[in-house]
Amino acid sequence: MVEYSENKKLRSGMKLIILAIILTGIFFAAYYSGMTREYCGKDQDCFSENAKSCSPSEVYLSRSNNVYHYKLTPIIGNKCNLKITFERAQEGLPPEHIELLEGKSMNCNIPKSVLREKDLLKMDEIMPYCSGELKEALYELIVKRMYELIILNLGEIAEEAKNIMKM
Numbered sequence: 001m002v003e004y005s006e007n008k009k010l011r012s013g014m015k016l017i018i019l020a021i022i023l024t025g026i027f028f029a030a031y032y033s034g035m036t037r038e039y040c041g042k043d044q045d046c047f048s049e050n051a052k053s054c055s056p057s058e059v060y061l062s063r064s065n066n067v068y069h070y071k072l073t074p075i076i077g078n079k080c081n082l083k084i085t086f087e088r089a090q091e092g093l094p095p096e097h098i099e100l101l102e103g104k105s106m107n108c109n110i111p112k113s114v115l116r117e118k119d120l121l122k123m124d125e126i127m128p129y130c131s132g133e134l135k136e137a138l139y140e141l142i143v144k145r146m147y148e149l150i151i152l153n154l155g156e157i158a159e160e161a162k163n164i165m166k167m
Contacts, residue, residue, distance in 0.1 A: 044121060047072070051120045054080035054112055061121065065090035066101075070120070075109065082108040082120055086134055100141060106132030 040046035040059040050057035051072055058071040067088040073081045085105035089098045108130035110120070118125045127135065150157075 048119070048121065051080075051082075052116055054115060060087070066093075072120070078112050079109045080112055080115060082110060082126065082130075084108065084123075084130070084134060086137075097141060100137045101134070104132070104134040104137050106130045106134035 038046070038050055038055065038057040040050070040057055042060055042062075044059065044061065047057050047059035047070060054072065054074045056073055058069065061068045061070060066086065069085040069087050071083045071085075073083070075081050083105055086101045086103065089102055108120075108126050110118070110126060110129045114129075120126055123138075
């Protein structure tokens with residue numbers, strides 16, 4: 001009879017251990033999948049504060065009347081994932097620019113050691129850690145604008161070259 005009682009206690013203890021493991025697994029899955037994410041709305045300070053510790057959060061930002069969605073998710077290890085999506089372009093933007101940018105996103109895998117040093121809301125500070133369609137589209141747009149500026153100033157450049165060659 002005593003042996004049966006000890007077996008029952010042992011099985012009961014194993015059930016508790018298994019339950020604890022399952023609950024811990026659920027907690028970690030919820031945290032790392034972003035289910036416990038804090039929605040900061042348009043509050044940049046809320047997002048920046050969460051970013052310092054790589055806490056799951058998201059925010060909508062308006063930059064030059066363009067709307068971006070930032071979504072921060074911790075990654076197991078020493079990195080933090082930031083997904084930036086270009087949601088909506090400003091009015092008056094050429095249609096080819098809208099087509100190039102809207103709906104595109106990029107993923108940035110940023111080391112946790114860098115989070116306190118960099119402002120995640122400044123794209124130029126985090127761009128080296130990013131990859132994806134949005135990054136490619138932004139670089140393509142920069143190249144197009146540089147090309148347009150060169151063509152626009154080509155007459156002045158040619159005139160300067162003539163003056164230099166006359167000397």
